Amino acid sequence: MQIKDLAQNEGKVVTLNGWVANTRDSKGLVFIILRDGSGYCQCIADLNTIGEELFNKAKSLTQESSVSFTGKVVKDERQIGGYELHINDLKIFQLTHDYPITNKEHGVEFLMDNRHLWLRSKRQWAIMKIRNTIIYSIHNFFQQKGFVQMDAPLFTGNAAEGTTTLFETDFYGEPAYLSQSGQLYGEAMAMALGNIYTFGPTFRAEKSKTRRHLSEFWMIEPEMTFYDNDQNMDLIEEFLHFVVKQTLEKNQAEFEILGRDTTKLKDSLKPYIRVTYTDAVEILKSKKAVNGKTAKEVLENDLQNAKNRLSECQSQIKDYESQMSKPGLKKGQINYFTSKIAGLKTEIKELEEDLRNIPQWMESAANFEYGSDFGGSDETVLTRLFDVPVMVYNWPHEIKAFYFKRTEDNKFAKGVDVLAPEGYGEIVGGGERETNIELLMGKINEHKLPMEVFEWYLDLRRYGSVPHSGFGLGLERLVAWICKLDHVRETIPFPRMYGRLKP
RNA sequence: UCCUCAGUAGCUCAGCUGGUUAGAGCACAUGACUGUUAAUCAUGGGGUCGCUGGUUCAAGCCCAGCCUGGGGAGCCA
Numbered sequence: 086m087q088i089k090d091l092a093q094n095e096g097k098v099v100t101l102n103g104w105v106a107n108t109r110d111s112k113g114l115v116f117i118i119l120r121d122g123s124g125y126c127q128c129i130a131d132l133n134t135i136g137e138e139l140f141n142k143a144k145s146l147t148q149e150s151s152v153s154f155t156g157k158v159v160k161d162e163r164q165i166g167g168y169e170l171h172i173n174d175l176k177i178f179q180l181t182h183d184y185p186i187t188n189k190e191h192g193v194e195f196l197m198d199n200r201h202l203w204l205r206s207k208r209q210w211a212i213m214k215i216r217n218t219i220i221y222s223i224h225n226f227f228q229q230k231g232f233v234q235m236d237a238p239l240f241t242g243n244a245a246e247g248t249t250t251l252f253e254t255d256f257y258g259e260p261a262y263l264s265q266s267g268q269l270y271g272e273a274m275a276m277a278l279g280n281i282y283t284f285g286p287t288f289r290a291e292k293s294k295t296r297r298h299l300s301e302f303w304m305i306e307p308e309m310t311f312y313d314n315d316q317n318m319d320l321i322e323e324f325l326h327f328v329v330k331q332t333l334e335k336n337q338a339e340f341e342i343l344g345r346d347t348t349k350l351k352d353s354l355k356p357y358i359r360v361t362y363t364d365a366v367e368i369l370k371s372k373k374a375v376n377g378k379t380a381k382e383v384l385e386n387d388l389q390n391a392k393n394r395l396s397e398c399q400s401q402i403k404d405y406e407s408q409m410s411k412p413g414l415k416k417g418q419i420n421y422f423t424s425k426i427a428g429l430k431t432e433i434k435e436l437e438e439d440l441r442n443i444p445q446w447m448e449s450a451a452n453f454e455y456g457s458d459f460g461g462s463d464e465t466v467l468t469r470l471f472d473v474p475v476m477v478y479n480w481p482h483e484i485k486a487f488y489f490k491r492t493e494d495n496k497f498a499k500g501v502d503v504l505a506p507e508g509y510g511e512i513v514g515g516g517e518r519e520t521n522i523e524l525l526m527g528k529i530n531e532h533k534l535p536m537e538v539f540e541w542y543l544d545l546r547r548y549g550s551v552p553h554s555g556f557g558l559g560l561e562r563l564v565a566w567i568c569k570l571d572h573v574r575e576t577i578p579f580p581r582m583y584g585r586l587k588p
Numbered sequence: 589u590c591c592u593c594a595g596u597a598g599c600u601c602a603g604c605u606g607g608u609u610a611g612a613g614c615a616c617a618u619g620a621c622u623g624u625u626a627a628u629c630a631u632g633g634g635g636u637c638g639c640u641g642g643u644u645c646a647a648g649c650c651c652a653g654c655c656u657g658g659g660g661a662g663c664c665a
Contacts, residue, residue, distance in 0.1 A: 113622045125623080149613095161626080182616095188626040189614045190600055194657055249663065291663055292589080304665060346601075438659085460661080463662090502665095511665060559665025573665095586656075 088124035089157050091168040099411045100120040100155045101126065101170060103118070104205070105146050105181075107188060115143045119154065119170070127161075129155050132340035135173055143175060149205070150189070199577060201588045211339035212575055216564050222559075223305055224333040227282045231306060235274040235281045237267025239288075245536045250290040263288035266557060269488070269542050271308040272518060275553060277546055280412075282307035292583045293522050297510060297573040299561055301581035314499040315488075317554035318476055321503060321513055325474065325563075327387035328336055329353060332567055332572070345569050352472045353506060362497070363481045368465055370472065375470040379573055384447050384471055391439045398429045398436070405429075435493040452572040458484050461501075474512075475504045487528035489516040490552075501556070511568040515556020517551040 095234035105123030111114065113132040118125055130143035140411040146152065156172040185199055186206065196203045203209055221559055227234070240261045244251050251262040267283045274281045287304040294474035309320065313373040329350055332340075339361060340347050362371065371379035405422045461476075466477055482491055500516030519525045529536055564576035574580040581586065 107626075109624050111622055111624070112620085113625080116624050119627080129623080132622085165621095165625085184615095185598075186658055187599065187615050190626090192657090195599070197657095233644065289664070293661095293663070294658080295613070295660065298664075442660095458663090462660095498661075514665065557665060 088121050088126045088166060089542070090123075091126060091170075092165060095160055095168065096158060098155065098157050098173070099170075100153060102153045103127070103151070105148055105150045105152060106207070107148060108146055108314055110144055113140075115140070117143065117146060117152075117154075117367055118165075118207070118209075119152070120207075125165045126168060126170055127164050128156065128172050130172045130175065134171070135175075139172075139175055141213075142177060143172065145180065146177070147181050147184065149181040149202075151181070152176065153178065155310050170293065170301070175346065191289070197580075197585060198588070199569070204578060206340055209575065211342040212564070212568055212570070212577065214339045215336045216576060218332050218335050219328055219429050219560070219567065222328045222556055223284070223324075223560075225331075226327045227280075227307060230280070232280045232282045233274075233278045234284060235271075235278065236285050237264060237270035237283050237306075239264045239273075239286065252288050252290045253435050264306070265289055267306050267561070268308070268555065268557065271306050271555060272545055272553065273541070275308040275555070276549070276551075280307065280309045281521060282320070294583055297461075297562060297565070299573055299577065299582050302573075302577070305558045305560060306555060308553060310553045311551055312552055312554040314478060314554055317515060317517060318357075318478065318501055321476070321501070321515070321556055325357075325513075326354055328565065339549060340568075343568055343570075349472065349569075350567065351506065353474060355473050357473050357503070358471050358475045360475065360477055362477055362481065363455075363461075365467060365475075365477045366455050368451060368468060369453050370531055371451065376414055378470075380470060381447060384443055384450075384466065387469070388440065388443045391436050391443070395433060395436045395440070398433050402426050402429050411450070426511075429470040451562075456481050456483070461510060463502050465508045466502045468506050468508065468510070469491060472506055474506060477485050477502050477504065478516075480520075485516075487532050487534065490519045491524070503556075505562070505566040507569065508564065509562060511557050511559075512562045512566060515554065517552065517554040518575040520546060520550045520552055523551070 086094065086101055088101060088103070091099070101119055101121060106118040106120045106125060108115060108117050115130040117128045117130065119128050121127075129138055130139045135143070142197075145511070154170055154172050155174040156170040156480040159168045159169050159171055160167065161169045186196070186202055192248070204213070225539035226233070238571075240256055242256075242259070242261060244253075244262050249265050251265055254261050254263065265287060267285065267287075269284055271281060271353035275285075285303065285308045286301055288301055289298075290300065291298065296584075298530050304348040307320070307353050309317070312320070331348060333347060348401060360368070368375060368380060371381040374380075405426050442462070446466050449460065449462050450466045453459075459467070467477075478499070478501040480489075480500045480502075482489060482496070485500050489500050491497065492499060500514070500517065502511050503513035504510055505512045519528070525543065525546060526536065529539055561573040561576040564570070568576070570576060574582065
């Protein structure tokens with residue numbers, strides 16, 4: 086019996102196997118929060134019903150001890166899953182001592198060192214459940230549409246294609262590199278099977294230390310034959326709508342654990358904003374208003390709000406401190422005040438960071454040079470103006486990879502970047518591919534890439550070249566946005582990033 | 589690679605302009621409490637203040653270098 090199935094077994098006597106997430110006890114009762122991977126359930130050992138021997142056993146239980154409880158399923162609305170178990174028999178597999186992760190706050194480094202145990206925590210559990218829904222929905226979406234999953238190789242023989250640094254390995258004495266993208270292979274597979282998608286790990290050796298970078302991450306790369314970039318954008322939108330909807334349907338409980346306000350996710354189910362790069366630059370430079378407001382005005386307003394909130398926090402702290410200075414306070418009240426103050430201090434740190442950042446963002450947005458790529462702050466500013474993802478398309482071809490198709494006037498690459506709202510930045514990059522072999526070879530030369538490495542790719546243009554498009558979705562960034570997490574390191578069971586190879 | 593912030597008990601942190609035996613909460617142990625939702629009460633053990641060197645009568649605090657980590661730039665999903 087699993088905890089998730091308790092609802093169907095009200096009143097019955099069942100056995101639950103799992104781990105002790107937390108305990109509390111008083112004279113004749115022990116409350117044990119049991120987790121079994123499927124959910125959480127409060128189990129109660131009552132001295133009067135189980136007798137002294139079993140009661141003492143229950144009382145001895147520690148965090149993460151592995152146990153088996155048999156008892157009656159009782160409905161109790163106050164409880165996490167809506168049900169509790171009244172124990173009449175219990176067995177201990179192992180009594181755990183000194184479990185490192187307690188019910189208190191921990192720092193990032195400590196938690197990352199204990200990632201193998203951290204995964205047992207409620208928050209991490211919720212994130213992994215949502216990640217699973219997302220993965221399952223991605224397959225569902227493409228399979229329903231008749232896409233064939235085909236995976237690109239992870240070892241590649243050349244370090245070409247772009248500027249990204251790759252991981253070098255030894256392939257039977259020859260240098261080989263871990264793949265940074267399966268796209269070129271995806272194109273070859275699409276020419277064989279029609280619409281395909283890849284779903285696999287991707288490697289970037291950039292020494293990036295930011296909240297949105299991993300050295301190893303999972304990427305989904307669909308490639309569609311006879312699609313232009315408009316159809317590509319239609320598909321991206323339909324696809325992301327589908328995935329978000331699935332998580333909203335299946336993961337309400339998990340969103341609650343994370344404290345994720347889902348109204349913003351629901352808002353994102355409206356049609357996405359589509360702007361050309363040129364228009365996006367105008368918006369960024371406040372030469373063009375959105376809903377009657379320029380970027381500058383919105384940010385100035387944000388800045389003022391942050392200032393107001395900051396002084397509010399400061400006066401609240403003073404308030405708490407004066408209440409604490411009164412004599413005769415109970416320990417519990419002191420704890421309450423100190424934790425409130427600690428929470429406010431964290432908020433103040435965040436607000437102060439905003440106060441430092443926003444003017445910089447404003448400056449960098451105002452001075453943005455047409456023709457360059459958007460930086461992280463530019464993406465934040467742009468998405469701040471909308472409550473749905475923003476698709477920026479038709480980029481200056483100079484800043485995009487060699488394989489993009491150009492617009493008719495030859496000025497722009499028919500690429501599209503999807504920027505997630507709430508400051509999450511780029512989650513999808515894609516576009517229409519160049520079909521003309523002459524133009525493609527010209528671009529390869531322009532980028533000073535070794536032509537011989539791309540001969541097989543050029544064959545795709547020699548033999549039955551057709552219009553086609555595709556995109557790449559970063560799974561972890563999508564999970565981070567949907568769950569509203571501070572960092573992608575929590576979106577994958579064992580993150581691999583600069584400075585982190587263990588556990 | 590560069591900028592920036594940090595490193596004090598098992599964990600999270602406090603430690604004033606350098607001044608005597610280094611503090612709290614949680615966790616742990618023991619006891620008290622019949623329904624709790626991380627933070628009820630009492631008692632107790634627990635620290636080479638990241639490392640190395642320097643300034644000083646005196647360094648957790650100041651200076652230099654190094655190590656480790658957080659955030660960001662570049663690059664990107």
